[in-house]
Amino acid sequence: MVGNSMKKQLSYSLMAVASAALIALSGCGGSDAVQWNEGVFESSEEFKNRCQVPRSGSDILGNTFPDVQGSTLLENNWLRSWSNETYLWYNEIIDQNPANFSDTESYFDVLKTQELTPNGNAKDNFHFSQSTESYLQRSQSGVSFGYGLQWALISSTPPRELRVAFSQPNGAAAAVNLFRGAEVLEIDGVDVINANSESDLAILNAGISPSSEGETHTFLVRDLGATETRTVTMTSGAVAESAILANDVIQTSSGNVGYVVYNTFQAFSEVELIDAFNQLESQDIQDLVLDLRYNGGGRLFIASELGYMIAGPTQTEGQTFEQIVYNDKIAPEDPVPFFSLSGAGNATPGVPLPSLNLSRVFILTTGSTCSASEAVINGLRGIDVEVILIGDTTCGKPYGFFPTDNCGTTYFTIQLTGVNAKGFGEYPDGFSPENTQGSLGVVVPGCSVADDFNHAFGDLDEALLNQALQFRETGTCSAPAIAKSNLQTAEKQANGLEIKVDSDPLGKIMIRSK
Structure with missing residues (x-):
């Protein structure tokens, strides 16, 4: 059994090789030999905090980093054992040799079920990771980085439609009066609606989702209810969110x-x-x-x-x-x-x-x-x-997870489901x-x-x-809607290259001790 100490951290969103492989693991000032056998798992505690690039100092909550020198292989072994211990559908993971993966991201990606829901959707569509620093900033203080808005990508391929779904009151978007319903027509001089070359798409995606703080991009927009367009310039930065x-x-x-x-x-x-x-x-x-x-x-x-x-x-x-x-x-x-x-x-x-x-x-x-x-x-x-x-x-996410840090990355893997007072909790679609x-x-x-x-x-x-x-x-409805809109999922068209809108990985079920 996994003990209560792990549950108190709850914050509630290559084919397997049959033969054994001997892998050498180093860290903690020494060397360990671990025999990889399909379906046989060491405790995750044997590998935790043994990092390819150890951190020093403390996090934004004042907790001292526990990292010691290790390797990517040790980190992958921790992911394997931790997933086997805590993943809700651990017996649906295809066990793969962690030595066959050169980085933690690609290995973590395969440590989940491949099963489907009754409607044919991925059973686990909520498997992700992010830097621990970003996770703590967002979850504890509501600080994120960007323009302080959420895009609504109505159509991701030509003819595209990109709108503002909402703006945060303290962000760059609100500072230039860019609010819900505004349509974006150009980004850094590139036509949002019809551009269809790889180079233009790279410019559009860079402007929509800046990769770092301090990036400046220019947008041609048409505000809600307006006939004329205007140009605004926004710089990505820290945004204190309002809920x-x-x-x-x-x-x-x-x-x-x-x-x-x-x-x-x-x-x-x-x-x-x-x-x-x-x-x-x-x-x-x-x-x-x-x-x-x-x-x-x-x-x-x-x-x-x-x-x-x-x-x-x-x-x-x-x-x-x-x-x-x-x-x-x-x-x-x-x-x-x-x-x-x-x-x-x-x-x-x-x-x-x-x-x-x-x-x-x-x-x-x-x-x-x-x-x-x-x-x-x-x-x-x-x-x-x-x-x-x-x-x-x-x-369709009746699931949750324990956000768990290892070596500067916080991992989110489905570890629980829930039922209501009537015992019902099956709504994966x-x-x-x-x-x-x-x-x-x-x-x-x-x-x-x-x-x-x-x-x-x-x-x-x-x-x-x-x-x-x-x-x-x-007690009556108007005609039912046919067209669907979703901030995080773009409907694909018959042709044309896609632009993408970042989803919110933290918008998932998380639980902590009351």
């Missing part, structure tokens, strides 16, 4: 409706989320429209707090928000309740949370609604709070509004609506919000 992008009260003839755009369940979001619900609690809210269309996830315990703040104490007392399920090597834990006190992120621990005491909630979704966002949907459905989805099928056309996930009451980049958040004519308000009054 709440809108928090409004909509007055209707049948009572006040709260509207909240919530974009991440990361630790830094807790104070903002509680503040938003404190404001709503004071406004006699009769219904809530919770906009999670771009929320890729974060901490499961903050998702639990959000569930409590929606449903209130009467509906949640003694109830399970989620029961976490590990592989058969890890002992089960007590279920995650609906937390009624703060302390899952950056808020002062132990303070009673506000609550709206609602028996239903309208949730706006797209394919970028993922992980902890889906846990909110599933957790509320488990206690019979009516969840009405407006938008598109969610991403997402949740779908009931009139969705095409491939379906778990069908939920609501309406299929395409994302609307022609209106700002909170605009009563914005398609998803408008449909939610209509459904609230009439």
